[in-house]
Amino acid sequence: MGILGSLADILSKLWNKSGFVNGDWTQFVMIGVTFVLFYLAIAKKFEPLLLIPIAFGMLLANIPGAGVINMDFYSPEFIQELGYKAGTAIAYRELLSEGGLLDFLYLGVKLGIYPPLIFLGIGAMTDFGPMLANPKSLLLGAAAQIGIFVAFFGALVFGGFTPAESASIGIIGGADGPTAIFVTKTLAPALLGPIAVAAYSYMALVPVIQPPIMRLLTTKKERSVVMDQLRVVSKTEKIIFPIVVTTIVALLIPDATPLIGMLMLGNLFRESGVVDRLVKTASNELINIVTILLGVSVGATAIGTTFLRLTTIKIILLGVFAFIVGTAGGVLLGKLMYIITKGKVNPLIGSAGVSAVPMAARVSQVEGQKANPKNFLLMHAMGPNVAGVIGSAIAAGILLALFA
């Protein structure tokens, strides 16, 4: 009896400490959400590079009693209670003494390290040649950023969000995950989980969301336009471009410097042709490592109590609205350019101004070929596509300058 009693005691203690007993319904719902995200990422291949780490971070953070992350270390109220100086963003002492793995990994998000490093890798992989060959495509990249500001307007006026939260929600319209995270971690860290999931989900849904808008706003004749071949861009232009852009943008909008600077540094590595090792590292190992760390730590912020609220549904709806408006903005300016150039510009390339590189450019290519099988719009659409990356980083800098 004694042994059986002890055994029962032990099992009872273990059971009482298990997640099944200590969890609340929000955590179990979130675990279910992560299963859906795994399905979308693996079976449907929706941005698996990011959705898998995000979903797994979410799973780890919502296991009852696991304690893999403690967002109190970053909570202003908690930090104030501990007696830190006003404006301190992180409870460093407690983090160092009590923090777990994801608490430390999250520092890369909180301190704004991961998104610029991802931009370094993106810059090392990006060819700005199509944009340099046709600089007017920068205007299409600019037009597509209207989604950011219209969503900001909607969130502030109708959504009941503060200006800083509205800016974080609006940036989803830039269709750029690292930019969305970079802005949100400063302006609305409590919304980081839903905004990150929304931003990366919409990036994956580009081929689903964009085509109906493109077809609605253009005629078959416009979609069939075959554009002239792009001129050859010299190596010297490609080398000078990142230096010039960094200087201009950083001087005008210093808050955009981390993103634009790292994007252009990566591009300079690539175009200089003298640092192959750095290019290989930036575009492979570095970006992959940072993607894992960023995804897992951002996913871990999506805890049931903060994720399963009406706010999340509003963010998701405003995010898709931002995306739709951004796509429409790019296509409409494309139509205007079609009229001004007397039919030389295919309006479909305007939709590529949302910075989901290269998916948005591929969508323009596919839609163009549906209207005219002889049409090859990919390289023409890459111009606005990469311009959109610059445009969304500039928009992020403007919002940070206003609200941070």
Added chain:
Amino acid sequence: MLLEIATDWTTKFETMSEKLFLASTIMIVGFLIVFVILTIIIFSIKFMSASINFSSRFNKSKKIDTNLVPSQEETLTSDKVTVDLNQSDISDDELVAVLSAAIAAFTSSSVRTAPYPGFKIRRAKRIG
């Protein structure tokens, strides 16, 4: 009063019109700033392209004007090209001509390919 609200973004708006005014101002101004900056970049790109094209055209015209016959000093005496020739059915002169063209293309000295590539193969050794 609107300026006071504008300087403190966390202030609760008292009326919908205040909210609308600030939201629309930020929306329009922010979007215009993105447009302006990207337009500045467009002009910078055009200026940069024009300068580079002008400079390369100027350099090319300078090179074409110079005497194409190389003097002894112009021969790259330090750049001796030793080539192992494995094929016996091609004449040495033909082979040297092919090698000269290939090296000239690689070193981008194409302006001086006709009739002199700007370097001279001083020695070629046939093996086998």
